Amino acid sequence: MYIIGEEEVEAVQRVIESKQLFRYRGGEGGESDSFEKEWSEKIGTKHTLAMTSGTAALIAGLVGMDIGPGDEVIVPGYTFMATPSAALAVGAVPIIAEVDSSLTLDPKDVERKITERTKVIIPVHMVGLPCNMDAIMDIAQRHNLKVLEDACQADGGSYGGKRLGAIGDAGAFSFNHFKIITCGEGGALVTDDRDLYERALIFHDGGATFRDHAGAMRTPMFAGLNFRINEILSAILRVQLTRLDPMLDAMLTEKRTLVDALSGAGPFTFNPIHDIEGDCGTTLALMFADEATNRRFIDGCRQAGVRADTPIDSGIHVYSRWEPVLEQRGSHNPAFDAYQLTDSPVAYSKDMCPTTLDVLARTAYLYTDPTRTRENLMAMIDAVTQVARDL
Numbered sequence: 001m002y003i004i005g006e007e008e009v010e011a012v013q014r015v016i017e018s019k020q021l022f023r024y025r026g027g028e029g030g031e032s033d034s035f036e037k038e039w040s041e042k043i044g045t046k047h048t049l050a051m052t053s054g055t056a057a058l059i060a061g062l063v064g065m066d067i068g069p070g071d072e073v074i075v076p077g078y079t080f081m082a083t084p085s086a087a088l089a090v091g092a093v094p095i096i097a098e099v100d101s102s103l104t105l106d107p108k109d110v111e112r113k114i115t116e117r118t119k120v121i122i123p124v125h126m127v128g129l130p131c132n133m134d135a136i137m138d139i140a141q142r143h144n145l146k147v148l149e150d151a152c153q154a155d156g157g158s159y160g161g162k163r164l165g166a167i168g169d170a171g172a173f174s175f176n177h178f179k180i181i182t183c184g185e186g187g188a189l190v191t192d193d194r195d196l197y198e199r200a201l202i203f204h205d206g207g208a209t210f211r212d213h214a215g216a217m218r219t220p221m222f223a224g225l226n227f228r229i230n231e232i233l234s235a236i237l238r239v240q241l242t243r244l245d246p247m248l249d250a251m252l253t254e255k256r257t258l259v260d261a262l263s264g265a266g267p268f269t270f271n272p273i274h275d276i277e278g279d280c281g282t283t284l285a286l287m288f289a290d291e292a293t294n295r296r297f298i299d300g301c302r303q304a305g306v307r308a309d310t311p312i313d314s315g316i317h318v319y320s321r322w323e324p325v326l327e328q329r330g331s332h333n334p335a336f337d338a339y340q341l342t343d344s345p346v347a348y349s350k351d352m353c354p355t356t357l358d359v360l361a362r363t364a365y366l367y368t369d370p371t372r373t374r375e376n377l378m379a380m381i382d383a384v385t386q387v388a389r390d391l
Protein backbone atom coordinates (compact mmCIF):
# COMPACT_ATOMS: atom_id res chain seq x y z
CA MET A 1 0.00 0.00 0.00
CA TYR A 2 2.65 2.46 1.03
CA ILE A 3 4.71 4.81 -1.14
CA ILE A 4 8.42 5.04 -0.39
CA GLY A 5 11.36 6.61 -2.21
CA GLU A 6 14.30 8.97 -2.34
CA GLU A 7 13.11 11.15 0.57
CA GLU A 8 13.24 8.17 2.93
CA VAL A 9 16.71 7.25 1.63
CA GLU A 10 17.89 10.78 2.46
CA ALA A 11 16.31 10.59 5.92
CA VAL A 12 18.05 7.30 6.70
CA GLN A 13 21.33 8.68 5.40
CA ARG A 14 20.96 11.72 7.64
CA VAL A 15 20.60 9.48 10.70
CA ILE A 16 23.48 7.19 9.74
CA GLU A 17 25.77 10.15 9.15
CA SER A 18 24.82 11.55 12.55
CA LYS A 19 25.95 8.24 14.11
CA GLN A 20 23.03 8.67 16.47
CA LEU A 21 20.75 5.66 16.13
CA PHE A 22 19.49 5.33 19.69
CA ARG A 23 16.52 7.51 20.55
CA TYR A 24 17.62 8.40 24.08
CA ARG A 25 20.99 9.83 23.22
CA GLY A 26 21.37 13.36 22.09
CA GLY A 27 18.51 14.73 24.17
CA GLU A 28 15.29 16.15 22.85
CA GLY A 29 14.69 17.02 19.24
CA GLY A 30 15.92 13.76 17.72
CA GLU A 31 13.98 11.94 15.03
CA SER A 32 11.88 9.93 17.49
CA ASP A 33 10.94 12.91 19.65
CA SER A 34 10.08 14.86 16.53
CA PHE A 35 8.02 12.04 15.04
CA GLU A 36 6.07 11.67 18.28
CA LYS A 37 5.30 15.41 18.33
CA GLU A 38 4.29 15.37 14.67
CA TRP A 39 2.10 12.28 15.10
CA SER A 40 0.39 13.79 18.18
CA GLU A 41 -0.34 16.88 16.13
CA LYS A 42 -1.72 14.83 13.23
CA ILE A 43 -3.91 12.59 15.38
CA GLY A 44 -4.88 15.27 17.87
CA THR A 45 -3.70 13.76 21.14
CA LYS A 46 -1.43 15.07 23.89
CA HIS A 47 0.94 12.10 23.84
CA THR A 48 2.43 9.69 21.32
CA LEU A 49 4.76 6.86 22.20
CA ALA A 50 6.45 5.41 19.12
CA MET A 51 7.28 1.72 19.42
CA THR A 52 8.55 -1.29 17.55
CA SER A 53 5.12 -2.58 16.45
CA GLY A 54 1.38 -2.22 16.64
CA THR A 55 1.32 -5.26 18.91
CA ALA A 56 3.70 -3.49 21.32
CA ALA A 57 1.44 -0.42 21.19
CA LEU A 58 -1.65 -2.50 22.04
CA ILE A 59 0.12 -4.24 24.94
CA ALA A 60 1.56 -0.95 26.24
CA GLY A 61 -1.94 0.55 25.98
CA LEU A 62 -3.36 -2.21 28.18
CA VAL A 63 -0.47 -1.85 30.61
CA GLY A 64 -1.20 1.88 30.64
CA MET A 65 -4.79 1.05 31.61
CA ASP A 66 -3.54 -1.21 34.40
CA ILE A 67 -5.14 -4.33 32.94
CA GLY A 68 -4.08 -7.73 34.27
CA PRO A 69 -5.14 -11.20 35.44
CA GLY A 70 -8.83 -11.63 36.10
CA ASP A 71 -9.77 -8.85 33.67
CA GLU A 72 -11.67 -9.33 30.43
CA VAL A 73 -11.06 -7.40 27.23
CA ILE A 74 -13.69 -7.41 24.47
CA VAL A 75 -12.28 -7.79 20.94
CA PRO A 76 -14.02 -8.33 17.61
CA GLY A 77 -14.02 -11.72 15.88
CA TYR A 78 -12.52 -10.07 12.82
CA THR A 79 -9.07 -8.63 13.53
CA PHE A 80 -5.43 -9.70 13.36
CA MET A 81 -4.69 -12.18 16.17
CA ALA A 82 -2.40 -9.57 17.76
CA THR A 83 -5.50 -7.92 19.23
CA PRO A 84 -6.56 -10.85 21.46
CA SER A 85 -2.89 -11.75 22.00
CA ALA A 86 -2.28 -8.29 23.49
CA ALA A 87 -4.90 -9.02 26.15
CA LEU A 88 -3.25 -12.38 26.89
CA ALA A 89 0.17 -10.71 27.10
CA VAL A 90 -0.97 -8.73 30.14
CA GLY A 91 -2.72 -11.75 31.67
CA ALA A 92 -6.25 -10.73 30.67
CA VAL A 93 -8.78 -12.89 28.83
CA PRO A 94 -9.98 -11.77 25.38
CA ILE A 95 -13.74 -12.07 24.94
CA ILE A 96 -14.72 -12.37 21.30
CA ALA A 97 -17.68 -10.35 20.01
CA GLU A 98 -19.42 -10.25 16.64
CA VAL A 99 -18.77 -7.82 13.84
CA ASP A 100 -21.79 -6.68 11.85
CA SER A 101 -22.16 -5.89 8.15
CA SER A 102 -19.91 -2.83 8.64
CA LEU A 103 -17.08 -5.38 9.28
CA THR A 104 -16.46 -3.71 12.63
CA LEU A 105 -17.40 -4.46 16.23
CA ASP A 106 -21.16 -4.85 16.75
CA PRO A 107 -22.05 -2.61 19.73
CA LYS A 108 -25.11 -4.74 20.55
CA ASP A 109 -22.99 -7.86 20.92
CA VAL A 110 -20.40 -5.92 22.96
CA GLU A 111 -23.14 -5.05 25.42
CA ARG A 112 -24.22 -8.71 25.62
CA LYS A 113 -20.64 -9.81 26.34
CA ILE A 114 -20.01 -7.44 29.26
CA THR A 115 -19.50 -9.06 32.66
CA GLU A 116 -18.32 -7.70 36.00
CA ARG A 117 -14.79 -8.62 34.88
CA THR A 118 -14.86 -6.55 31.67
CA LYS A 119 -12.41 -3.67 31.78
CA VAL A 120 -11.66 -2.71 28.17
CA ILE A 121 -13.29 -2.68 24.75
CA ILE A 122 -10.94 -2.80 21.75
CA PRO A 123 -12.78 -1.58 18.65
CA VAL A 124 -10.71 -2.42 15.57
CA HIS A 125 -10.95 -0.16 12.52
CA MET A 126 -10.41 -3.01 10.07
CA VAL A 127 -9.21 -2.25 6.53
CA GLY A 128 -9.44 1.45 7.35
CA LEU A 129 -13.18 1.35 8.14
CA PRO A 130 -14.13 3.38 11.22
CA CYS A 131 -16.06 1.58 13.96
CA ASN A 132 -19.31 2.93 15.35
CA MET A 133 -17.44 4.95 17.95
CA ASP A 134 -20.49 6.87 19.25
CA ALA A 135 -22.18 3.62 20.26
CA ILE A 136 -18.97 2.10 21.64
CA MET A 137 -18.06 5.18 23.70
CA ASP A 138 -21.62 5.30 25.02
CA ILE A 139 -21.42 1.66 26.18
CA ALA A 140 -18.00 2.27 27.72
CA GLN A 141 -19.27 5.26 29.65
CA ARG A 142 -22.35 3.46 30.94
CA HIS A 143 -20.32 0.46 32.11
CA ASN A 144 -17.23 2.37 33.24
CA LEU A 145 -14.95 0.65 30.73
CA LYS A 146 -11.80 1.85 28.96
CA VAL A 147 -11.61 1.98 25.15
CA LEU A 148 -8.39 1.14 23.34
CA GLU A 149 -8.81 1.78 19.62
CA ASP A 150 -6.92 -0.62 17.40
CA ALA A 151 -6.22 1.68 14.46
CA CYS A 152 -3.40 -0.52 13.18
CA GLN A 153 -5.04 -0.82 9.76
CA ALA A 154 -6.36 2.73 9.76
CA ASP A 155 -3.45 5.17 10.04
CA GLY A 156 -4.93 8.64 9.59
CA GLY A 157 -8.62 7.68 9.29
CA SER A 158 -11.26 9.56 11.25
CA TYR A 159 -14.73 9.37 12.78
CA GLY A 160 -16.99 12.34 13.39
CA GLY A 161 -14.16 14.73 12.52
CA LYS A 162 -11.68 13.21 15.01
CA ARG A 163 -8.79 11.05 13.89
CA LEU A 164 -9.09 7.38 14.77
CA GLY A 165 -7.08 6.60 17.87
CA ALA A 166 -8.00 9.93 19.46
CA ILE A 167 -11.58 9.01 20.39
CA GLY A 168 -11.05 6.28 22.97
CA ASP A 169 -8.83 6.43 26.06
CA ALA A 170 -5.91 5.39 23.86
CA GLY A 171 -5.22 4.27 20.30
CA ALA A 172 -2.70 1.91 18.73
CA PHE A 173 -1.19 2.19 15.24
CA SER A 174 0.97 -0.14 13.18
CA PHE A 175 3.59 0.88 10.63
CA ASN A 176 4.48 -2.60 9.44
CA HIS A 177 5.03 -3.47 5.80
CA PHE A 178 1.31 -3.97 5.08
CA LYS A 179 0.07 -0.66 6.42
CA ILE A 180 -0.85 2.69 4.88
CA ILE A 181 2.45 4.19 5.97
CA THR A 182 5.41 2.10 7.03
CA CYS A 183 8.94 1.88 8.36
CA GLY A 184 9.08 -1.90 7.86
CA GLU A 185 8.02 -2.64 11.43
CA GLY A 186 6.82 0.00 13.87
CA GLY A 187 3.92 1.25 15.90
CA ALA A 188 2.62 4.04 18.10
CA LEU A 189 0.36 4.49 21.09
CA VAL A 190 -1.56 7.75 21.46
CA THR A 191 -3.48 9.09 24.44
CA ASP A 192 -4.48 12.26 26.27
CA ASP A 193 -4.10 10.52 29.61
CA ARG A 194 -0.78 11.36 31.19
CA ASP A 195 -0.84 8.48 33.70
CA LEU A 196 -1.63 5.97 30.96
CA TYR A 197 1.20 7.43 28.87
CA GLU A 198 3.69 7.27 31.74
CA ARG A 199 2.87 3.63 32.47
CA ALA A 200 3.27 2.76 28.79
CA LEU A 201 6.52 4.72 28.66
CA ILE A 202 7.94 2.80 31.63
CA PHE A 203 6.74 -0.55 30.27
CA HIS A 204 8.20 -0.01 26.79
CA ASP A 205 11.69 0.85 28.05
CA GLY A 206 13.45 -1.32 30.60
CA GLY A 207 15.90 1.54 31.18
CA ALA A 208 13.19 4.11 31.94
CA THR A 209 14.54 4.70 35.46
CA PHE A 210 17.80 6.01 34.00
CA ARG A 211 16.43 8.41 31.39
CA ASP A 212 16.43 12.18 31.63
CA HIS A 213 12.62 12.20 31.74
CA ALA A 214 12.47 9.86 34.79
CA GLY A 215 12.64 12.69 37.30
CA ALA A 216 9.59 14.46 35.88
CA MET A 217 7.37 11.38 36.05
CA ARG A 218 4.71 10.97 38.71
CA THR A 219 4.20 7.22 38.13
CA PRO A 220 6.27 4.94 40.38
CA MET A 221 8.76 2.92 38.30
CA PHE A 222 8.17 -0.77 37.64
CA ALA A 223 10.14 -3.28 35.60
CA GLY A 224 9.66 -2.68 31.89
CA LEU A 225 10.79 -4.42 28.72
CA ASN A 226 12.11 -3.05 25.46
CA PHE A 227 9.82 -1.96 22.65
CA ARG A 228 11.77 1.23 21.88
CA ILE A 229 11.72 2.73 18.39
CA ASN A 230 15.06 3.82 16.91
CA GLU A 231 16.14 6.92 15.04
CA ILE A 232 16.27 5.28 11.62
CA LEU A 233 12.67 4.06 11.83
CA SER A 234 11.50 7.41 13.16
CA ALA A 235 13.29 9.30 10.37
CA ILE A 236 11.49 7.12 7.81
CA LEU A 237 8.16 7.65 9.59
CA ARG A 238 8.57 11.44 9.54
CA VAL A 239 8.77 11.31 5.75
CA GLN A 240 5.96 8.78 5.56
CA LEU A 241 3.79 11.11 7.62
CA THR A 242 4.09 13.81 4.94
CA ARG A 243 2.70 11.28 2.46
CA LEU A 244 -0.27 10.23 4.62
CA ASP A 245 -2.97 12.81 3.90
CA PRO A 246 -2.35 12.96 0.13
CA MET A 247 -2.54 9.14 0.07
CA LEU A 248 -5.77 9.10 2.03
CA ASP A 249 -7.25 11.73 -0.32
CA ALA A 250 -6.22 9.74 -3.39
CA MET A 251 -7.57 6.45 -2.03
CA LEU A 252 -10.88 7.93 -0.94
CA THR A 253 -11.34 9.69 -4.28
CA GLU A 254 -10.65 6.45 -6.11
CA LYS A 255 -13.02 4.55 -3.84
CA ARG A 256 -15.80 7.08 -4.54
CA THR A 257 -15.25 6.65 -8.27
CA LEU A 258 -15.49 2.88 -7.85
CA VAL A 259 -18.68 3.16 -5.76
CA ASP A 260 -20.32 5.47 -8.31
CA ALA A 261 -19.33 3.27 -11.22
CA LEU A 262 -20.31 -0.03 -9.61
CA SER A 263 -23.61 1.06 -8.05
CA GLY A 264 -26.30 -1.19 -9.49
CA ALA A 265 -23.76 -3.09 -11.59
CA GLY A 266 -24.51 -6.48 -10.02
CA PRO A 267 -26.17 -8.50 -7.25
CA PHE A 268 -24.33 -6.84 -4.36
CA THR A 269 -24.66 -3.95 -1.92
CA PHE A 270 -21.87 -1.88 -0.40
CA ASN A 271 -21.15 -2.77 3.21
CA PRO A 272 -22.32 0.16 5.38
CA ILE A 273 -19.61 2.55 6.63
CA HIS A 274 -19.92 4.44 9.93
CA ASP A 275 -18.20 7.55 8.57
CA ILE A 276 -17.67 7.75 4.83
CA GLU A 277 -15.55 10.89 5.20
CA GLY A 278 -13.26 9.19 7.72
CA ASP A 279 -12.87 5.90 5.86
CA CYS A 280 -9.22 5.46 4.85
CA GLY A 281 -10.40 4.33 1.42
CA THR A 282 -7.97 1.43 1.14
CA THR A 283 -10.65 -1.16 0.52
CA LEU A 284 -14.07 -1.35 -1.14
CA ALA A 285 -16.29 -3.97 0.49
CA LEU A 286 -19.13 -5.49 -1.52
CA MET A 287 -21.70 -7.78 0.05
CA PHE A 288 -23.45 -10.60 -1.77
CA ALA A 289 -26.55 -12.60 -0.80
CA ASP A 290 -24.55 -15.81 -0.48
CA GLU A 291 -20.97 -17.03 -0.37
CA ALA A 292 -21.17 -18.94 -3.66
CA THR A 293 -22.03 -15.80 -5.65
CA ASN A 294 -19.32 -13.90 -3.82
CA ARG A 295 -16.73 -16.54 -4.76
CA ARG A 296 -17.88 -16.52 -8.40
CA PHE A 297 -17.41 -12.75 -8.42
CA ILE A 298 -13.94 -12.98 -6.89
CA ASP A 299 -12.85 -15.71 -9.33
CA GLY A 300 -14.16 -13.61 -12.23
CA CYS A 301 -12.27 -10.52 -11.04
CA ARG A 302 -9.06 -12.49 -10.67
CA GLN A 303 -9.43 -14.00 -14.13
CA ALA A 304 -9.87 -10.47 -15.45
CA GLY A 305 -6.63 -9.45 -13.71
CA VAL A 306 -8.27 -7.51 -10.87
CA ARG A 307 -7.14 -8.17 -7.30
CA ALA A 308 -10.11 -9.34 -5.24
CA ASP A 309 -10.57 -11.49 -2.16
CA THR A 310 -12.90 -12.29 0.68
CA PRO A 311 -12.06 -11.59 4.34
CA ILE A 312 -13.22 -15.07 5.36
CA ASP A 313 -10.08 -16.37 3.60
CA SER A 314 -7.77 -13.99 5.46
CA GLY A 315 -6.83 -16.72 7.97
CA ILE A 316 -5.31 -15.13 10.98
CA HIS A 317 -7.75 -12.21 10.86
CA VAL A 318 -10.74 -14.49 11.50
CA TYR A 319 -11.34 -15.67 15.08
CA SER A 320 -12.15 -19.24 13.97
CA ARG A 321 -8.51 -19.54 12.88
CA TRP A 322 -7.01 -18.25 16.13
CA GLU A 323 -6.02 -21.73 17.31
CA PRO A 324 -3.88 -20.66 20.31
CA VAL A 325 -6.76 -18.51 21.55
CA LEU A 326 -9.57 -20.99 20.85
CA GLU A 327 -7.54 -23.76 22.47
CA GLN A 328 -6.72 -21.45 25.38
CA ARG A 329 -2.95 -21.62 25.24
CA GLY A 330 -2.46 -18.09 26.49
CA SER A 331 1.23 -18.15 27.39
CA HIS A 332 4.50 -20.06 27.20
CA ASN A 333 4.09 -21.04 30.87
CA PRO A 334 0.87 -22.09 32.65
CA ALA A 335 1.64 -19.82 35.61
CA PHE A 336 1.50 -16.81 33.26
CA ASP A 337 -1.50 -18.05 31.30
CA ALA A 338 -4.50 -15.71 31.51
CA TYR A 339 -6.83 -18.67 31.13
CA GLN A 340 -5.35 -20.22 34.30
CA LEU A 341 -5.40 -16.92 36.15
CA THR A 342 -9.12 -16.22 35.92
CA ASP A 343 -11.72 -17.71 38.22
CA SER A 344 -14.30 -17.42 35.46
CA PRO A 345 -13.38 -19.81 32.66
CA VAL A 346 -14.45 -18.84 29.16
CA ALA A 347 -15.77 -21.15 26.47
CA TYR A 348 -14.83 -20.51 22.87
CA SER A 349 -15.87 -22.40 19.78
CA LYS A 350 -15.25 -22.01 16.07
CA ASP A 351 -18.90 -21.16 15.43
CA MET A 352 -19.44 -18.86 18.40
CA CYS A 353 -19.82 -15.75 16.20
CA PRO A 354 -22.07 -16.90 13.33
CA THR A 355 -22.85 -13.38 12.08
CA THR A 356 -19.13 -12.62 11.76
CA LEU A 357 -18.52 -15.77 9.72
CA ASP A 358 -21.58 -15.10 7.55
CA VAL A 359 -20.70 -11.44 6.87
CA LEU A 360 -17.06 -12.21 6.11
CA ALA A 361 -17.97 -15.07 3.74
CA ARG A 362 -20.41 -12.91 1.77
CA THR A 363 -18.07 -9.91 1.49
CA ALA A 364 -15.67 -9.27 -1.37
CA TYR A 365 -12.80 -6.80 -1.21
CA LEU A 366 -11.53 -4.67 -4.08
CA TYR A 367 -8.55 -2.43 -3.44
CA THR A 368 -7.68 1.14 -4.24
CA ASP A 369 -4.17 2.18 -5.16
CA PRO A 370 -3.01 5.78 -4.74
CA THR A 371 -0.50 5.30 -7.56
CA ARG A 372 -3.00 3.88 -10.09
CA THR A 373 -3.55 5.91 -13.23
CA ARG A 374 -7.01 7.07 -14.30
CA GLU A 375 -6.71 4.84 -17.34
CA ASN A 376 -6.01 1.77 -15.21
CA LEU A 377 -8.85 2.66 -12.86
CA MET A 378 -11.25 2.85 -15.79
CA ALA A 379 -10.00 -0.50 -17.10
CA MET A 380 -10.54 -2.00 -13.63
CA ILE A 381 -14.09 -0.61 -13.50
CA ASP A 382 -14.88 -2.01 -16.95
CA ALA A 383 -13.54 -5.44 -15.97
CA VAL A 384 -15.39 -5.58 -12.64
CA THR A 385 -18.64 -4.32 -14.20
CA GLN A 386 -18.47 -7.07 -16.78
CA VAL A 387 -17.83 -9.74 -14.13
CA ALA A 388 -20.71 -8.42 -11.99
CA ARG A 389 -23.11 -8.40 -14.96
CA ASP A 390 -22.24 -11.97 -15.88
CA LEU A 391 -22.92 -13.41 -12.41
Ligand SMILES: Cc1ncc(COP(=O)(O)O)c(C=O)c1O
Pocket residue numbers: 052053054055056079080082083124126150152153173174175176185186187
Ligand atom coordinates in the same frame (compact mmCIF):
# COMPACT_ATOMS: atom_id res chain seq x y z
C1 LIG B 1 -5.85 -4.96 13.26
C2 LIG B 1 -4.42 -5.15 13.65
N1 LIG B 1 -4.08 -5.09 14.95
C3 LIG B 1 -2.80 -5.22 15.35
C4 LIG B 1 -1.79 -5.46 14.45
C5 LIG B 1 -0.39 -5.65 14.94
O1 LIG B 1 0.49 -4.77 14.34
P1 LIG B 1 2.05 -5.17 14.17
O2 LIG B 1 2.14 -6.18 13.08
O3 LIG B 1 2.71 -3.88 13.83
O4 LIG B 1 2.48 -5.70 15.48
C6 LIG B 1 -2.09 -5.54 13.09
C7 LIG B 1 -1.03 -5.79 12.10
O5 LIG B 1 -1.11 -6.49 11.14
C8 LIG B 1 -3.44 -5.41 12.68
O6 LIG B 1 -3.79 -5.49 11.40
